[in-house]
Amino acid sequence: TGSGDGVSKTLGSFEGFEISKILSQNAKNKSAILCGKFQGSTDSAVVLLEKTPFPEPALPSLLSADLTLNLNLQNDIYSVYDGLPKQELGFNGIKTTVIYPATDRHIEKYTDQDITLLEETWEDYCNVTLPYLEQQVFKIQWVYNILEKKAEEVERIVFEDPDPQDGFVLLPDMKWDRKQMQNLYLVAICHRRGIKSLRDLNDTHLPLLRNIRDKCQEAVLEKYSIRPDQLRMYLHYQPSYYHLHVHVTHLKFDAPGSGVTKAHLLSDVIQNIELIPDYYQRKTLSFVIREKDGLLARFREVRGEKK
Amino acid sequence: TGSGDGVSKTLGSFEGFEISKILSQNAKNKSAILCGKFQGSTDSAVVLLEKTPFPEPALPSLLSADLTLNLNLQNDIYSVYDGLPKQELGFNGIKTTVIYPATDRHIEKYTDQDITLLEETWEDYCNVTLPYLEQQVFKIQWVYNILEKKAEEVERIVFEDPDPQDGFVLLPDMKWDRKQMQNLYLVAICHRRGIKSLRDLNDTHLPLLRNIRDKCQEAVLEKYSIRPDQLRMYLHYQPSYYHLHVHVTHLKFDAPGSGVTKAHLLSDVIQNIELIPDYYQRKTLSFVIREKDGLLARFREVRGEKK
Numbered sequence: 001t002g003s004g005d006g007v008s009k010t011l012g013s014f015e016g017f018e019i020s021k022i023l024s025q026n027a028k029n030k031s032a033i034l035c036g037k038f039q040g041s042t043d044s045a046v047v048l049l050e051k052t053p054f055p056e057p058a059l060p061s062l063l064s065a066d067l068t069l070n071l072n073l074q075n076d077i078y079s080v081y082d083g084l085p086k087q088e089l090g091f092n093g094i095k096t097t098v099i100y101p102a103t104d105r106h107i108e109k110y111t112d113q114d115i116t117l118l119e120e121t122w123e124d125y126c127n128v129t130l131p132y133l134e135q136q137v138f139k140i141q142w143v144y145n146i147l148e149k150k151a152e153e154v155e156r157i158v159f160e161d162p163d164p165q166d167g168f169v170l171l172p173d174m175k176w177d178r179k180q181m182q183n184l185y186l187v188a189i190c191h192r193r194g195i196k197s198l199r200d201l202n203d204t205h206l207p208l209l210r211n212i213r214d215k216c217q218e219a220v221l222e223k224y225s226i227r228p229d230q231l232r233m234y235l236h237y238q239p240s241y242y243h244l245h246v247h248v249t250h251l252k253f254d255a256p257g258s259g260v261t262k263a264h265l266l267s268d269v270i271q272n273i274e275l276i277p278d279y280y281q282r283k284t285l286s287f288v289i290r291e292k293d294g295l296l297a298r299f300r301e302v303r304g305e306k307k
Numbered sequence: 308t309g310s311g312d313g314v315s316k317t318l319g320s321f322e323g324f325e326i327s328k329i330l331s332q333n334a335k336n337k338s339a340i341l342c343g344k345f346q347g348s349t350d351s352a353v354v355l356l357e358k359t360p361f362p363e364p365a366l367p368s369l370l371s372a373d374l375t376l377n378l379n380l381q382n383d384i385y386s387v388y389d390g391l392p393k394q395e396l397g398f399n400g401i402k403t404t405v406i407y408p409a410t411d412r413h414i415e416k417y418t419d420q421d422i423t424l425l426e427e428t429w430e431d432y433c434n435v436t437l438p439y440l441e442q443q444v445f446k447i448q449w450v451y452n453i454l455e456k457k458a459e460e461v462e463r464i465v466f467e468d469p470d471p472q473d474g475f476v477l478l479p480d481m482k483w484d485r486k487q488m489q490n491l492y493l494v495a496i497c498h499r500r501g502i503k504s505l506r507d508l509n510d511t512h513l514p515l516l517r518n519i520r521d522k523c524q525e526a527v528l529e530k531y532s533i534r535p536d537q538l539r540m541y542l543h544y545q546p547s548y549y550h551l552h553v554h555v556t557h558l559k560f561d562a563p564g565s566g567v568t569k570a571h572l573l574s575d576v577i578q579n580i581e582l583i584p585d586y587y588q589r590k591t592l593s594f595v596i597r598e599k600d601g602l603l604a605r606f607r608e609v610r611g612e613k614k
Contacts, residue, residue, distance in 0.1 A: 010381065011388065015372035027360035028561075030337045034366060047370065049390070051358040053334035059341060062401075063354065065322035069403060074317070081318065083356070083403035087391075092399040094369075096376060096390035117536045117558055119574065142383050151382045174387060183334035229423045234567055251424055251568065251595060254335050260541055260570035261558065267426065267593055275589065276582060283582070286574050288558060 011098065020044070024112035033110045035102070043101035046110055052093040053180055061089055095177065114291040117261060118299060121284045125199050132298050133196065133242060143243050146171065147191060158186060159219035166211040167191045170219055170248070175256075181224055185255060186248040188212050195244035198237045198264060198285070203277035209270050212246050226250065232258060233266040237287050238295070261288040318405065327351070331419030340417045342409070350408035353417055359400040368396055421598040424568060425606060428591045432506050439605045440503065440549060450550045453478070454498055465493060466526035473518040474498045477526055477555070482563075488531060490560040495519050495553040502551040505544045505571060505592070510584035516577050519553050533557065539565060540573040544594050545602070568595040 016039030023033040023046070030051040035044055054062075062085055069081040085091045099106050120129060145151035146169060153171055156178075161167035168190045172178050176185035190208060195201070201209070217228040232249045236257055239245070246266055249255040257263060272279040289296045299305075323346030330340040330353070337358035342351055361369075369392055376388040392398045406413055427436060452458035453476060460478055468474035475497045479485050483492035497515060502508070508516070524535040539556045543564055546552065553573055556562040564570060579586040596603045606612075 010378050010386070011376050013372045013376055014370040014374050017370045019367050019370055022363060022366060025361065025363060029335055030358050030360050032361040032363075032366060034370065036370065049361060049369070051337045051361075053337050054332060054339040054356060054358075056329060056332065056339075059329060059339060060326050062356070063321040063324045063326055063341065063343065065320045067321050067401070067403070069318050069320055071317050077406055077408060079317070079405045079407075081403040081405070082359075083401035084394075084399060085401060087394045087399070091401070092391060092394070094374070094390040094392060094398065096374070096388040098386045098388065099384055100386070101384060115537075115558055117539065142385075145382065152380060153382055156380070174385070180334050182332060229425070232424065232568055251422055252419075254333075254566070256335075258566050258568075259561070260565055260567050260572055261539055263567035265567055265593055267591070271591055275586070279582070284574070284578055286572055 014047075015039075017045075017047075023107065023110045035107050035110075038100070041101075044107060045098055045100035046102040046106050048095075048097040048099075048110070050095045050097075052091075052095055052177065053183065055090065055179065058090055062091055097174070108292055111292075115288050116291065116296060117286055118289045118296060119284050119286050122281050124299070125285075128298055128302050129199075129295060132295050136294075140241050140243050143189060143241060143245075146189065158223055159215065161211065161215055162191070163211075164191050166208045168212050168215075168246075170216055173247070181226060182250055183253040183255075184220075184224060184226065184248075184250040185253065186216070186220070188216050188246040188248060190244045193243065196242040197239050197244070198235055198269065198280050200244075201269065201273060201280050203273055206270065206273060209266065209273075213266055213270065216246070216248050220248065234258065234263040235266065235269060236262055237264055237285055238289070259288075261286060321354075322346075324352075328418075330414065330417045340419075342414050342417075345407070348408075351414060352405055352407035353409040353413050355402075355404040355406075355417070357402045357404075359398075359402055362397065365397055369398055422595050423598065423603060424593055425596050425603065426591055426593050429506075429588050431606070432592075435606055435609050436506075436602065439602050447548050447550050450496060450548060450552075451500075453496065465530055466522065468518065468522055469498070470518075471498050473515045475519050475522075475553075477523055480554070488533065489557055490562075491527075491531060491533065491555075491557040492560065492562060493523070493527070493555040495523050495555060497551045500550065503549040504546050504551070505542055505576065505587050507551075508576065508580060508587050510580055513577065513580060516573065516580075520573055520577065523553070523555055527555065541565065541570040542573065542576060543569055544571055544592055545596070566595075568593060 017036055019034050019036040021035045023035055025032045032049045034047045037044060066086040066089055068084045072080040072082055142151065146153050157169055157171045159170040168188045170186055170188045173185040173187045176183060192208065213233060216233065217231065220226050220231060230251050232251050234247050249258065276282065324343055326341050326343040328342045330342050332339045339356045341354045344351060373393040373396055375391045379387040379389055449458065453460050464476055464478050466477040475495045477493055477495045480492040480494050483490060499515065520540060523540065524538065527533050527538060537558050539558050541554050543554065556565060583589065
């Protein structure tokens with residue numbers, strides 16, 4: 001599935017890798033995203049690095065003689081040290097995601113940039129957003145690979161309702177390490193094709209939405225012993241891909257994209273449509289958008305605004 | 308300043324340390340907080356562990372043969388690995404803060420409370436929430452002190468519309484340092500009394516809500532040169548005090564309480580009421596609530612649930 005000379009082979013290390021740019025860094029999340037090239041390749045690769053959370057069962061092994069401490073500062077009852085755990089303890093892991101070959105859009109997606117709150121009326125959606133989306137070539141082959149069981153992720157499927165109308169596949173999001181329940185992150189991807197986003201939803205989709213809600217809650221309770229009232233189920237607007245999917249995260253996990261300027265609770269979506277069947281064809285939706293997003297440029301063009 | 312046998316001496320490691328409890332963990336921030344005792348001591352110690360951010364200048368040394376990769380999953384152009392850097396590279400550090408001797412208040416402060424998502428119908432609000440709120444003695448004298456200019460905060464007022472019906476006071480939230488524009492956090496507190504929360508709002512409040520929206524945007528633009536499309540304006544439900552107020556934060560600031568299970572965009576509130584005047588007297592509202600909140604206990608009592 002690669003293009004050019006890029007082949008997505010399994011790596012043992014980054015030997016011979018040349019960093020061309022640091023795209024973004026997040027000191028709060030302990031993550032960094034870089035762009036570069038493998039030796040002998042002209043294709044770009046995007047590398048996402050993120051330190052791993054502390055594995056709870058191993059914490060007693062960490063607070064031992066195996067953590068070397070170097071004093072940094074001390075004040076009254078407070079002391080701060082630089083701690084260095086032994087390699088064998090398992091605290092030094094870095095979750096490393098490689099996107100290769102990466103397109104310019106990938107590089108743009110991961111490059112840190114300013115954001116804006118855009119207010120999209122239904123007319124804006126019809127006149128600006130939808131035509132813009134239709135011009136784009138969307139790469140959602142990976143979604144179809146999952147739904148058609150052609151991807152490796154098939155073995156990771158947590159639950160499936162195979163019904164072509166209201167069914168869906170529930171599987172772990174790439175952001176979840178599948179170990180810690182407190183940052184559980186699943187995605188429910190509906191089998192039905194052609195529902196691009198929230199904007200397409202009306203009362204004919206209520207059975208689908210309720211089915212996703214109910215069966216995801218059941219599956220998560222059964223598989224992970226997490227109660228429905230410990231779950232946050234929501235849709236993104238704008239979504240990162242235009243095939244209807246619902247995010248299922250642990251309520252205690254401060255998941256990226258669960259903020260009020262991007263997330264819409266599934267229970268609110270269902271109820272808004274129950275109150276007004278064409279709610280999402282009437283409502284102005286505010287969403288956060290990146291400065292370099294082509295859609296924002298389009299909006300500014302249409303509105304005759306300058307940056 | 309120690310008590311009992313606790314002496315805040317410089318540590319070389321945690322040799323002989325006994326963990327008594329994991330107080331909290333944060334998978335997003337890669338942090339964990341524990342409580343325990345040093346060998347031979349009866350005093351408690353609180354230990355804050357946090358992985359260190361990636362040091363930018365050292366990133367090229369990481370993406371090399373010195374990072375061992377173990378494949379976790381692969382799909383199309385995406386691969387995820389468990390990466391393990393060599394100890395010498397300097398990526399394995401853990402910021403370690405020790406509070407010793409720690410009091411019970413320290414332990415309580417750092418103890419994570421479970422949270423639950425509560426779905427409150429309008430009937431629940433009338434039968435459970437409202438009676439519960441009315442039983443409480445609310446301490447909102449501080450709000451009245453501000454509105455009546457009796458508080459010190461008066462000098463910090465950013466803007467005021469003195470109209471008793473639709474006016475409000477705009478001032479910095481305590482969480483804002485008033486220096487960094489990127490984490491700007493203001494609160495608009497309305498002059499009109501008796502509007503407890505979102506639940507009280509209907510079409511008669513539209514002039515008030517629109518006035519807050521428009522004049523806050525103008526004031527922030529004038530005073531801080533921050534455009535309306537860089538602002539996130541929202542209400543909390545449940546609010547921390549029951550006198551109507553609107554949070555005004557910089558869009559780039561990942562403000563606590565701006566998640567979809569607590570925040571309601573002012574623009575959405577206005578529009579929902581425009582669509583359905585009694586929207587907030589009909590809609591079920593989902594909100595996050597802490598395990599020890601008396602309101603949750605009340606709900607469980609009424610619903611005949613056990614924890």
